[in-house]
Amino acid sequence: MMQAPDIGEVVLHHTADAWTIDFYPLGQIHLPRWEPVHMFGYPVNLSPTKHVVFMLLAAVLVFLTMWLAGRSLQRQRAHEKAPKGFAGLIESLVLFVRNDIVAANIGHGGEKFAPFVMTLFFFILYCNLLGMLPWGSSPTGNLAVTGALAIAAFLTIEISGFFKLGPVGYLHTIFPKVPGMGGTGALVMSVAMAPIEVLGKFVKPFALAVRLFGNMTAGHFVILSLFGIIFLFGELAIWNWAIGITTAALVLGIMLLELFVAFLQAYVFALLTSVFIGLMQHEH
Amino acid sequence: MHSFLLMVQEGAEAAQHAAGAPASPFEVNFGLFFWTWLVFGGLVLVLWKFAWPPILKATEERERKIKLQLEEAERLNAEAKASAEELRRQLAAAHEQASALLNEAKQAAHDERELAVKKTREEQDHLLDRARKEIQSEKERAIVSLRREAVDLSLAAASKLLEEEVDTEANRKLVTDYLANVPEMKH
Known part of the structure; x- marks a missing residue:
């Protein structure tokens, strides 16, 4: 009997970042390795990884999409025509993010955050979608990438809040005003609430x-696990076709779900960032 | 199939362990934070500069126009309201003025009539007075002429009586009494 493959290990390997990009069976690209640099006493390896490459690819694709759509729209407008085709689709998507995510949730003065949130949305969307291509990989399935994006969102939320509310107003987001209380009671309550408020910020x-x-990692886990069924039960001579077809059907279903999740999670990230910016902007 | 998977797995594992690469998606490579910020930040700037303006230009233009039109409409509405209020005020003032004029005219007419009535009455009184005076003087004149006539008649009667029976004592007394009474009949 052959040795059963370790499906778990394959799944983890496939979803993990790597120093190489696999184009099996065509070959493998080895990315350059740099010596770690020391930052704040910790060694940080800045060598590009598979996710860095796909992140760059996503950024280039987002830029090309927007740039070409913009050019096409300008051409169409020059002929006094309504936007149509690909450019029309992109325009409607961009306007959806701008009007229904940013303006609707940040409210008055929200337009100035639109470039940031729109970039966030399309960058995350493209990163999500790249994981669905053959040999592709989702940079958003990496905690460091999503963490860095979340920190960018966090800084935007807090810094814009600080400038909008002023030092005193911003301090009140940490030491909240307690309605209906005064004097020492309010002070005690305010200080007691501070840890919760700070925790809430993080x-x-x-x-x-x-x-x-x-969401991104789990989708890949599910797809790879379902594929694992083929390899685990492929030895059953009678049922192997049925197993293969069933698994393929299941994977197709999950793939479609993943496609939806790719859009949904980009939307959720952009939406929540807008909501948090709006909450800080209108904190009183 | 089976062997293919095993081969992939083993090959990858060998390559990874040799390179010290992360073996699971739960490992956090801090270097990627900087890459993400670099790539994302760069994308934000590049899109901001080159991609969003042509896409959003038409929309922003339209929004600006709509905003301007809304403001214009609001201004016009306020103006219309103000002028309507002004008109209403003027109308009320005109109404008041008209009713004041009417009252004044009525008063004037009333005064005029009073005056006319008074004047007429005075004139009437005056005429009446004059008529009375005239009647009085006519009466006096008539009395004077009557007295003269009466004296003449008495004289004629007396002369006739004297001619016939002056000598009787009774007649003499009658004439004398009559004549004595004449001056008293003057009034």
Whole structure:
């Protein structure tokens, strides 16, 4: 009997980051390795990984999409025509993010956050979708990437809040005003609430990072695990075709779900970032 | 099939362990934070500069126009309201003025009539007075002429009586009494 493959190990390997990009069976690209640099006493390896490459690819694709759509729209407008085709689709998507995610949730003065949130949405969307291509990989299935994006969102939320509310107003987001209380009671309550408020500030980006990472990784786990069924039960001579077809059907279903999740999670990340920015902007 | 998977697995594992690569998606490579910020930050800037303006230009233009039109509409509405209020105020003022004029005219007419009535009455009184005076003087004149006539008649009667029976004592007394009474009949 042949040795059963370790499906778990394959799944983890496939979803993990790597120093190489596999194009099996065509070959493998080895990415350059750099010596770790020391930052704040910790060694940090800045060598590009598979996820860095796909992240760059996503960024280039987002830029090309937007740039070409913009050019096409300008051409169409020059002829006084309504946007159509690919450019029309992109315009409607961009306007959806701008109007229904950013403006609707940040409210008055939200337009200035639109470039940031729109970039966030399309970058995450493209990163999610790249994981669905053959040989592809989702940079958003990496906790470091989603963490870095969440930190960017966190800084945007807090810094924009600080500038909007001023030092005193911002301090009140940590030491809240207690309605209906005065004097020492209010002070005690305010100080008692401070740890919760600070925790709340950090929980938001943490949830953003883990939600995106979890959704993207879990999708890949499910797809790979279902594929694993083929290899685990492939030896059963009678049922192997049925197993193969059933598994393929299941994987197709999950793939379609993943496609939806790719859009959904990009939407959720952009939406929640907008909501948090809006909460800080209108904190009183 | 089976061997293919095993081969992939073993090959990958060998390559990874040799390179010290992360073996699971739960390992966090801090280097990727910097890569993510670099790539994402770069994308934000590049899109901001080159991609969003042409896509959003038409929309922003439209929004600006709509906003301007809304403001214009609001201004016009306020103006219309103000002018309507002004008109209403003027109308009320005109109404008041008209009713004041009417009252004044009525008063004037009333005064005029009073005056006319008074004047007429005075004139009437005056005429009446004059008529009375005239009647009085006519009466006096008539009395004077009557007295003269009466004296003449008495004289004629007396002369006739004197001619016939002056000598009787009774007649003499009659004439004398009559004549004595004449001056008293003057009034």
